Amino acid sequence: MKTIAFVTIILAGVAALAQQAAPVNNVDNGKRLYTRDGCWECHGWAGQGGRDGARLADTALTTAQLTRYVRKPTGAMPAYIDKVITDQELADIWAYLKSMPAPKAAKDIPLLNELKGQ
């Protein structure tokens, strides 16, 4: 029994280590990075985009596509190298973006409806 228990503990420990080595995307860390790295400056706190940045809310980009774009943007966005933002950190930012509640549609906002229809 002692042997079995010991093996179980070892296996559990290995599993825990394995989890640390390949962590899942961390939404909270993504939110922290979205603030720290100033994504909100151009893309807005709600990912709404604006004059200087594309809409990120409800993004259709995959993690890989987001990472590729950030490394070599086709527009005027600053290019962020791995030393500044790691792939993992970008994955966390992506996870945070995907965790944002889906934006309301304009047709569901009475004021916008009214202004558009006037």
Added chain:
Amino acid sequence: MAKTKKNSVSRRGFLKRTAAGAAAVLAVKPGNALAQPQAEPQRPAAPPASARQVALETSTPPPRPDIYTTDRPGADFMVDVLKSLNFDYIFANPGSSFRGLQESFINYGKNTKPEWITCCHEESSVAMAHGYFKIEGKPILCMAHGTVGLQHASMALYNAYADRVPVYLILGNEQEIAFRRSDVEWTHSVQDAAAMVRDYTKWDDSPISLGHFAESGVRAYKVMMTPPMGPVVICANGGLQEEPMPEEDRHTLRIPKLVVPSPPAGDANAVVEAAKILVAAENPVIVAGRVARTPNGIKLLVELAETIQAGVLDRKFRMNFPSRHPLFNTAAAPADHARTVAAADVVLGLEVPDFWNTTHSQTPINRMGMTSRPTTKAGAKLITITAGDLFSRSNYQDFGRYAEVDLAIAADAEATLPALIEACKRLMTPDRKRVAEERGKKLADEHKRTRDRDFDLAAIGWDASPITTARLSAELYNVIRKEDWSFVSDTTFISWWPLRLWDFDKHYQFIGGHGAYGIGYGAPAAVGAALANKKYGRITVNIQCDGDLNYAPGVLWTAAHHKIPLLSVMHNNRGYHQERMFLQDMASRAGRGIENTHVGVALDDPNINYAMLAKAYGMYSSGPIENPKDLGPALKEALAVVKKGEPALVDVVTQAR
């Protein structure tokens, strides 16, 4: 004291003191008979010291014949000259070097036409004049010290110059060294006052006599108002202002007749050539810069666009084209502009100050090096009509890069449009009309798609805090849209939301921006524009950037003191965000982290409470508002104050853009 019907009574009613040997001070109105002026003593070119002079210099001087008053200071005549130019207001921060003129304006001139408006900074004075002109189409008279005042005013002058806006600036200066009574007056005197701003004014002069002042004063107005318009500077010498009007002048001085030239229209042959190119085009695009100088400019641009069914890409320097017209082919982003230009086979630029930028792309800031390429398709024809080709300066580079075009018409665009429209109408065959109508339908569809997309984007982050600039714009429009409103601020820093969501169709509903992007323009320009709107009962609204207001917030007091109705809504994003983004660019180019890019650009810790600031200046205010649900009610309350004829400010904590 009232004047007698004939002569000999001072307008201020003071008794005159005269003494033997002194110049006689005759209390008469100009035009009445005057005594002969005293003959000037003849002097040799290099006289030896006579016994009399030696005696004068070595003996106790005799009692000085003090003359304390005059019924006719030179400044009164200067006021006559300036009144003849029909200014509505004077915008000025007081300064001793033009005290004579100020006194004459408020007493002799009765402080009407022009009326004195108290400003707290010379930059505010000129920027207010800038905003006023863009609403009213009439220039403002500003005054400043020739030294320290002009130094304050200079950035605002540069903005006006780059924005083709006339401002008539009088500089006080004491040219005669003997009249400088203290170190203050020496430090406030300058040999060539206008030199500092000569690179970005259209004309200046430093008159040495009242007759000279009259002629140069009228000439300055004429130069300023001839397109391309721009600021002018006239120096008012202290002695000319404060000393009595010379006796000999009282007979002879006159104010020259002012005739403002008609704006230069384009050469008839060149206009016909332009029309041929436009009518033959498959997909022409009209790029509108500062084309609509007047409300008629909008009508003309609509007529041209409808005649040839061309999309209008409005660069937002002026209210050029109704924002909901189906041919308004202006998406918000510059990238969309580039696509519009790329699809065109003819691009017509009307008063576009940076036409090269409209037709080219450059390496963006996120990459090293610099290359550029045309964004137009091969073989596309480029036409420009601009008064900018008639006037340039060398030093300041607001003229932009040299544009290689196929046809350049050096003329005022608005003045040229009637001939261009007629020429196009004459050339429109049934076949070309059919092609144009098909194109027009496609453009209308595109216009609708752009509008739908803008409203969809406005919905994102609708309930977010800080409040999105889209929601701020929508809530503001909701409270004013049934009023006769005038939006008087730039939209560059709020992602152009008002231009995307609101219905603009009147000339006074939008006035463009700074001209030269000199920050500090926004608040004073809004106050000046609101003053122009006041007599029409319009509701003037201003989305006010926080960084801009901090340059010279005293203009809030000017608005409160003079009861200028203006609804200011703070875009309080707590930072100089444009610069913050540039720091991010630079840090990223250097491969460094961007955690420090708030340094030197954030306006927080402590946060600035603009509602309290406005209250301190005596203005109604509310906020700071962080919950978007509170915004609509706060705006309604503020609007009620504005409708009573007073300014109000609503502080709103907003997202960056």
